[in-house]
Each structure stands twice: as structure tokens, then as C-alpha cells.
Amino acid sequence: MIFRSKAPLRIGLAGGGTDVSPYSDLHGGxxxxxxxxxxxxxxxxxxPENxxxxxxxxxxxQEEYDWATSLPINGKLDLLKGVYNRIxxxxxxxxxxxxxxxxxDAPxxxxxxxxxxxVVAIIGAFTEMLKLPLGEYDMAxxxxxxxxxxxxxxxxxxxxxxATFGGVNFMEFYGDDKVIVNPLRIRQEYLFELENNLLLYYTSTSRESAEIIKKQSKNVVDKKGSSIDAMHQLKEQAQQMKEALLKGKLAQIGEILDFGFQQKKQMAEGISNPLMEDIYTTAKAAGATGGKISGAGGGGFMIFYCPANTKYNVIKQLERFGGKHRHYQFVKHGLKTWTI
Structure with missing residues (x-):
């Protein structure tokens, strides 16, 4: 028999970084x-073989082992081994x-x-195989x-x-690993317009997010005021983005993204770099009203809000950086599993 699963990747539109401990434990994210x-x-x-x-x-x-109840965590396919060992x-x-x-589907x-x-997808496949009693919050x-x-x-x-819940969500993070997922009921035409205007651009660089996140967490522990204040502002940005999407105030999204990008750079060293700044400046000059680095920063994907039909000019102007844009659609579903 074959057991399959798939879980969707995500873009963070606002509030990125406020879900990281110890900030979320102390202040809520x-x-x-x-x-x-x-x-x-x-x-x-x-x-058939063991x-x-x-x-x-x-x-x-690829790694191959004789059947065992625990596989070595040694830097090779550790995410796969970690899930197997825990289950x-x-x-x-x-x-x-x-x-x-x-x-x-992304590097x-x-x-x-x-x-x-x-990790969610691998847990899903094992859950499908073993019929584990895990709900969405349990799985996540x-x-x-x-x-x-x-x-x-x-x-x-x-x-x-x-990945587990899917859709557009406003998420709240508190101490003791408490998380509340609030699905947003956004009108379909607003989502279509957001999808049309939001450019997903891969810089053709990757980064080790863990190092940036460690610096961010250390800044909170060390009570670095500028970093903590920036996280407070990003938390407020998430509220602004929620209102803009629910009320259809899409013209504000670029400005909200831009505000968040400026705050994000205050959280930790290495979030942005000269290449990212050059790409960002070029995109804005070509018609984008704002954008951000996706994830922890330092490389990877960037997103830009391009109103009207400016997206195509932004794509053209970004060609000189050697990156590429990715086509996508928003999806409402989270993790899915099935058996063949």
C-alpha cells in the first residue's frame, strides 16, 4: 500500500517574527x-524487505538503514528521521x-x-498509515x-x-505554546485582486534562517529596545493587514507591507543585505508600492504589491538580478492525506 500527503507552503503577509520565543511568550505575537x-x-x-x-x-x-526503532540524527535527512523517531x-x-x-516545490x-x-507532510503520511488520532492543533x-x-x-x-490549517489566517501566539488560529472570511474578489497584484519573486539565493532567528531571540533576551519595539510594531502591522483584507482596502496593502519591511530590519542583523535592498528599490521604482522578504530574511523569496498592471513592469525590471517570479494561487485547504 502507498500512503500520501501534501501540505501547502505559505507567505507571511504581516507580523513575521512575533511568533518566535521568547517574544511571543512575554508579549504575545x-x-x-x-x-x-x-x-x-x-x-x-x-x-517486502525489512x-x-x-x-x-x-x-x-537518499539514506538506507536496516529496520530500527531509532535512526541517527547526523545532519543527513534529519527532518525525516526526526519525525520517524518521535512517532x-x-x-x-x-x-x-x-x-x-x-x-x-520550493528550495x-x-x-x-x-x-x-x-515536517507536517511527513507526520501526515505516518498519520494516514497508522490512523493516528491527531487533530489540526495536535498535528501542528x-x-x-x-x-x-x-x-x-x-x-x-x-x-x-x-501548513496544517491552510487558508488565510490571523494567528495569535502566547506563552506555554498557546496558539489560536483565526480563519479569515475574505471576499473572493478581494483574494483574486490580491493574487493578481502580489508578485512572488525568488532571489535565487537561500539562507540559514536559524542563525537569524537566534540573533532575534537573543535581542529579546538582552532587552534590546529597538528590536523589541520593532516586534511591537510588526504585531500592530498584522492588525492593519487583517482590517485591510477584510474590508477590501487593498490600496493600503503596499504601504502596510513597506512599513513592516522597515520594522523587520530592526529585529536582527542579517535580515536584509545590499542585494535585497537593491531588488526592493528597483521593484518600487517600477511600480510596486511595498513588499517584504519572506520568512526570517537574508535571502529566498520576496513579495511585492503591484497595483493596477504594474506587476509586469516590475517583473521586467527585476530580470537583471537573475531571479525569477513564481506563479501561484491561494489555496484554502491545509494538510491532505490519502491511501492508494
């Missing part, structure tokens, strides 16, 4: 994000050989939540716990919840 028609995919195929084969097809990496520990997986294959380190979304928190506590990877909380 708020983020507005939306899931896209780009996915992390996972497949488990049962094998082997465990792990295969990240998009990265052309084996908590629920038990029958001694049966299998191949776990994964594929992600690692691109700022669309690829790692966390992949489980993925977060595996990444942050088992694998010791620095990061926030939004990606796991976006």
Missing part, C-alpha cells in the same frame, strides 16, 4: 499568513520495511516555511515540538499551523 499552491509532499511505500529507505527527491539525497517513540511503528519519499531556506511544512504542535525540542532547530510557530 500576531501573524497574518496565507497558503499557496506550492506544496511539501510525502509518500510512504511499504516494502529496510527503511529515506529519499528527498528534490535534493537527490516510533510515541505510537510505535510495526516492524515493516518502507520507503519514505519527499518532494518540496530549502527560501522563506516559505519549507522545513516546517515538510507535534510538528513544532519535533523541530524545536527533538531536533533543536530554532524558529517560530506559524509555519506548522499554516
Amino acid at each position: 500576531a501573524i497574518l499568513n496565507a497558503t499557496l499552491s506550492l506544496y511539501a509532499n510525502a509518500t510512504i511505500e511499504l516494502l 529496510k527503511i529507505i529515506l529519499h528527498a527527491m528534490d535534493r537527490d539525497e 516510533q517513540k510515541d505510537y510505535g511503528i510495526p516492524e515493516k520495511g518502507f520507503r519514505l519519499s519527499t518532494f518540496v 530549502a531556506g527560501s522563506g516559505l516555511g519549507t522545513s516546517s511544512t515538510l 504542535h507535534y510538528a513544532y515540538d519535533i523541530e524545536r525540542n527533538d531536533l533543536k532547530l530554532a524558529g517560530g510557530k506559524q509555519d506548522q499551523y499554516a
Whole structure:
């Protein structure tokens, strides 16, 4: 039998970084994000031999082991191993050989939540195989716990919840890992217009988000005023974005994004760099009214709000940087699993 799953990647529209501890624990965080028609995919195929084969097809990496209740965390396909080890520990997986294959529609380190979304997809495939009693909040928190506590990877909380729930959500983050997901009922024509005007641009660079996030967290621990104030402003930005989308005030979105981008750069060193600044300036000169770096910063995807038909001129002007824009649609669904 074959067990499959897919979970959508996301773009953060406002509030990015306020979901990271210790800020969210001390002050509460708020983020507005939306899931896209780009996915992390996972497949488990049962094998006749007693082997465990792990295969990240998009990265052309494969590991093979004799069946065991725990696989070594050694820097090779650790996300796949981390999920297997935790589910084996908590629920038990029958001694049966299998191949776990994964594929992600965007590069690692691109700022669309690829790692966390992949963890959610892998959990989904095992949940489908083992019929585990996990609801949406359970699944998202489980993925977060595996990444942050088992694998010791620095990061926030939004990606796991976006991948699991799907759609456009206003998320609130509090101490003790409390998360509240508020789905937004946005009129379809507003979403179509946002989709039409919001350019998703890949800079053809990636980054290690964990290092930036560690700096951000340290700034909160050290009570660095400028960094904490910037996070307060980003939390307010999420409220502004929510109102603009719900009320159809789409002309304000570029300005809201621009405000957030300026605040985001105050959170930690390395969020922006000369290349990102040059791309941003060029996009605004070509007609974009605002934008941001997706994810923790330092590289990966950027988004730009391009009203009217300015998107096409922005695309043309950005050609000289060697990046490329990605076509997408907003999707309302989160994690999906099925059996063949």
C-alpha cells in the first residue's frame, strides 16, 4: 500500500517574527499568513524487505538503514528521521520495511516555511498509515515540538499551523505554546485582486534562517529596545493587514507591507543585505508600492504589491538580478492525506 500527503507552503503577509520565543511568550505575537499552491509532499511505500529507505527527491539525497526503532540524527535527512523517531517513540511503528519519499516545490531556506511544512507532510503520511488520532492543533504542535525540542532547530510557530490549517489566517501566539488560529472570511474578489497584484519573486539565493532567528531571540533576551519595539510594531502591522483584507482596502496593502519591511530590519542583523535592498528599490521604482522578504530574511523569496498592471513592469525590471517570479494561487485547504 502507498500512503500520501501534501501540505501547502505559505507567505507571511504581516507580523513575521512575533511568533518566535521568547517574544511571543512575554508579549504575545500576531501573524497574518496565507497558503499557496506550492506544496511539501510525502509518500510512504511499504516494502517486502525489512529496510527503511529515506529519499528527498528534490535534493537527490537518499539514506538506507536496516529496520530500527531509532535512526541517527547526523545532519543527513534529519527532518525525516526526526519525525520517524518521535512517532516510533510515541505510537510505535510495526516492524515493516518502507520507503519514505519527499518532494518540496520550493528550495530549502527560501522563506516559505519549507522545513516546517515538510515536517507536517511527513507526520501526515505516518498519520494516514497508522490512523493516528491527531487533530489540526495536535498535528501542528507535534510538528513544532519535533523541530524545536527533538531536533533543536530554532524558529517560530506559524509555519506548522499554516501548513496544517491552510487558508488565510490571523494567528495569535502566547506563552506555554498557546496558539489560536483565526480563519479569515475574505471576499473572493478581494483574494483574486490580491493574487493578481502580489508578485512572488525568488532571489535565487537561500539562507540559514536559524542563525537569524537566534540573533532575534537573543535581542529579546538582552532587552534590546529597538528590536523589541520593532516586534511591537510588526504585531500592530498584522492588525492593519487583517482590517485591510477584510474590508477590501487593498490600496493600503503596499504601504502596510513597506512599513513592516522597515520594522523587520530592526529585529536582527542579517535580515536584509545590499542585494535585497537593491531588488526592493528597483521593484518600487517600477511600480510596486511595498513588499517584504519572506520568512526570517537574508535571502529566498520576496513579495511585492503591484497595483493596477504594474506587476509586469516590475517583473521586467527585476530580470537583471537573475531571479525569477513564481506563479501561484491561494489555496484554502491545509494538510491532505490519502491511501492508494
